[in-house]
Amino acid sequence: MNKLELHSVAFEVTRRCNLKCVGFCMRGEAQNFDMTKEMVDAFFDTESRGYILDSIHNLYFTGGEPTLKPEIIIYTINKIIEENIPVCNITMVTNGQLFVLELVDAFNRFNKYRSWYVKNKLQTGKEIRLSEIIEYIMNKNYAKIVFSTDRFHAPIPENIRNLYSIYTKEVKLMDYAVKDEYIVRIGLSSIGKDFKKEECEYDKVTEDHLIIWKNVYMTAKGDIMFGGDGSYQYIDDNIIGQVNQVSVFASAETHNQKKLNYNKFS
Numbered sequence: 001m002n003k004l005e006l007h008s009v010a011f012e013v014t015r016r017c018n019l020k021c022v023g024f025c026m027r028g029e030a031q032n033f034d035m036t037k038e039m040v041d042a043f044f045d046t047e048s049r050g051y052i053l054d055s056i057h058n059l060y061f062t063g064g065e066p067t068l069k070p071e072i073i074i075y076t077i078n079k080i081i082e083e084n085i086p087v088c089n090i091t092m093v094t095n096g097q098l099f100v101l102e103l104v105d106a107f108n109r110f111n112k113y114r115s116w117y118v119k120n121k122l123q124t125g126k127e128i129r130l131s132e133i134i135e136y137i138m139n140k141n142y143a144k145i146v147f148s149t150d151r152f153h154a155p156i157p158e159n160i161r162n163l164y165s166i167y168t169k170e171v172k173l174m175d176y177a178v179k180d181e182y183i184v185r186i187g188l189s190s191i192g193k194d195f196k197k198e199e200c201e202y203d204k205v206t207e208d209h210l211i212i213w214k215n216v217y218m219t220a221k222g223d224i225m226f227g228g229d230g231s232y233q234y235i236d237d238n239i240i241g242q243v244n245q246v247s248v249f250a251s252a253e254t255h256n257q258k259k260l261n262y263n264k265f266s
């Protein structure tokens with residue numbers, strides 16, 4: 001069966017938000033759409049569409065504000081652990097206005113599971129990627145929570161920040177404040193640049209084994225696209241199909257842009 005590696009995947013958990021970052025938010029008006037468990041199941045059920053997921057290097061939970069729909073993130077993490085789905089790292093990007101203990105517990109569980117999984121591979125001599133060994137030696141934070149802390153977002157309440165610090169276990173907590181000069185240049189703004197239709201950057205490892213470098217994005221409506229920045233309108237205009245129908249493997253070629261050198265990481 002065909003094999004697919006994905007460098008990065010983002011789940012737009014919800015299009016709802018509890019902030020209005022005026023002049024900054026590239027999404028536009030919030031929308032009342034949430035991802036469903038069926039969409040998550042369909043994303044990972046690739047065999048029915050003729051390929052297996054060999055690995056996902058980075059899975060991002062984004063939005064909207066992902067903490068408004070924690071059950072989808074918890075469901076996804078539990079599914080990865082229970083079904084041993086090869087996801088290496090997970091990251092949630094949040095505005096930090098909410099703390100949900102069950103959600104943080106799920107991030108802790110993923111980190112523990114992933115540390116055990118890689119250690120077990122090392123100890124038992126199973127096939128292991130160089131990137132996994134480096135990650136294991138350098139950094140045991142397989143789960144990250146990133147707070148948006150630029151001047152457009154509301155400050156993160158101190159008590160919320162403390163709760164994250166108290167309850168996370170080896171989950172990396174990071175602040176990210178996009179610099180003003182990048183806001184327009186890379187389009188992270190309602191007045192940012194116009195996005196060009198994004199296409200798929202991929203490499204063929206063998207005829208039946210692809211690695212896709214471009215971010216694969218699933219919207220809160222269950223649509224798939226390559227890329228993921230820009231407004232909801234832009235995203236909706238550039239989808240390649242519904243998650244339960246589209247073959248990401250086959251779409252790599254039909255949305256081909258250019259081939260990069262394999263071995264970007266091993």
Ligand code: SF4
Nearest residue numbers: 017019021025064095
């Ligand atoms: S930038 Fe993020 S937090 Fe701010 S309104 Fe947009 S989705 Fe919400």
